[in-house]
Amino acid sequence: MEATMPTPRTRLFGLLALVFFLGLHAKAYAQTGAASITGLLTDQSGAAAPGVTVTAVNQATNVAYPAVSNSAGNYTITSVPVGTYVVKAELSGFKTATTKPFQLEAKQIARLDFKLELGKLEDKVEVTAEAPVLQTETATVGEVVSGKTVESLPLNGRNSSQLALLLPGAVTPNPGAQTDATNRGSGARPYVNGNREQTNNFMVDGVEINDTMDNRVGYQPSPDALAEISVETNNYAADIGNVAGGVVGNVIKSGANVFRGNMFEFYRNGKFDANSWDRNRSGAARPERKQHIFGATLGGPILRNKLFFFVDYQGTVLDQPGSQTVSVAPEAWRRGDLSTIGATIRDPRTGQPFPGNQIPLSRISPVALAILNNPNYPVPNRTVTGVSGNYVGDQLSTTRAHQGDVRLDWNASTKDKVFVRFSIAELETKTDKQAFAFLLPTRSKSPFRNLAVNSNHVFGPSLVNEVLVGYNSVLFKNELNDWAGIGNANATFGIAGGQPIAGLSSIQWGSGLNSIGSAAT
Secondary structure (H helix, E strand, O other), X not given: OOOOOOOHHHHHHHHHHHHHHHOEEOOOOOOOOOEEEEEEEEOOOOOEOOOOEEEEEEOOOOOEEEEEOOOOOEEEEEEEOOEEEEEEEEOOOEOEEEEOOEEEXXXXXXXXXXXXOEOOOOOEEEEOOOHHHOOOOOOOEEEEEEHHHHHHOOOHHHXXXXXXXXXXXXXXXXXXXXXXXXXXXHHHOOEEOOOOHHHOEEEEOOXXXXXXXXXXXXXXXXXXXXXXXXXEEEOOOOOOOOOOOOEEEEEEOOOOOOOEEEEEEEEEEOOOOOOOHHHHHHOOOOOOXXXXXXXXEEEEEEEOOOEEEEEEEEEEEEEEEEEEEEOOOOHHHHOOEOOOOOOOOEOOOOOOEOHHHEOOHHHOOHHHHHHXXXXXXXXXXXXXXXXXXXXXXXXXXXXXXXXXXXXXXXXXXXXXXXXXXXXXXXXXXXXXXXXXXXXOOEEEEOOEEEEEEEEEEEEEOOEEEEEEEEEEEXXXXXXXOOOOOOOEHHHHHOOOOOOOOOEOEOEOOEOOEOOEOEOOO
């Protein structure tokens, strides 16, 4: 008997088969934020009406989503994108039943029952009941914020994560952290149902956008790009029930048969801002804050009724000047005169006190003298008791962010629907200026990439295959920012050893003075 190992081709076939069969389900409720419509068809006597063709037609794209009722008269239309729909039920020998246009929300399972009347197929009966808004097919607890609400509500900083706080059970201890359009990471997370902020799941079109470091938010879609936002807080479905907090689902808009788009610019400056008390005290001028948030969206048909596109872009330019209060060595200390210090300064060689706390310059480290007397190390500019806070300097923090989404929707046939969505973002935050050159901040870069590919095929009235493939990449890069260009300062001051990164090695002064340099050099 000879044993054989499976070939790579066999493994690939097995994997594809597994994905295919896992995607098969009799009643599918899509992971992508799409909705479903279900219901019962009966005749005038109340008997089940099998074989009825039920079609939901998107009023923006004219794309049809059909289903056929089974022997019990039940039907289900799955993976229906959010939007406005008209549903009709048709069977030979009966009048066509048609609903008024109604809105389907993200992940909604709308129940719509029809009672067919005898008559000609071309005769129409309008269904006026409010059934489409009912959702009795799932126990999931949550709410949906519509695209119209997203557009209408004022969002400070255009941060869409604030909208989750409108829903019951969602709070935050720091509302100010959610007013920045570029806010990603820990600040944008709500506390849902008393759970910690790390227990949420953030998604776009069914694909997670979380980073793996403390389960933080990796991406904030532009409000103008959102069709809807759903927040589920309890009794989650199996496909998303891996968290105890909230599930925040963002749905990116789709194109339609009509071209639509917009452009926007939000500008803020510091002309009407007041100066801070600390800057007024030191005689510093009012900082000039500048903020630009700008962008555009465009959606429409590539092939009418078949292929649609939607694209959006948002950019953020934010300059935040301010002041920084630090503690630097007084001029007397730089000459070895420490007479203002209450403690006795002793000679480390003899253990005897230095007379009058005066240290001879010959006994002070030449590296320390070189740094203390360098023009980049400032002298105090404030009169204070002691040394704490004796210098105020300017500080400037800047943010540059660019992000966008591209979505294509393909109506291949009445049985096949495909969409592809790609999101990209580049975020850089840095301190371009500190109180003085030897204070070395970091520059943070956060590139983001996310992809969703969804294919839906209807095999029959009770068999649907949906495949969703997602890719998510969230990176955080930190590097030293030699904003003043001091270069390889270690060699300049006589500090031995190599220096792979420009700047100055970390030096801890003690005696209440600010440390300088960075441990990264």
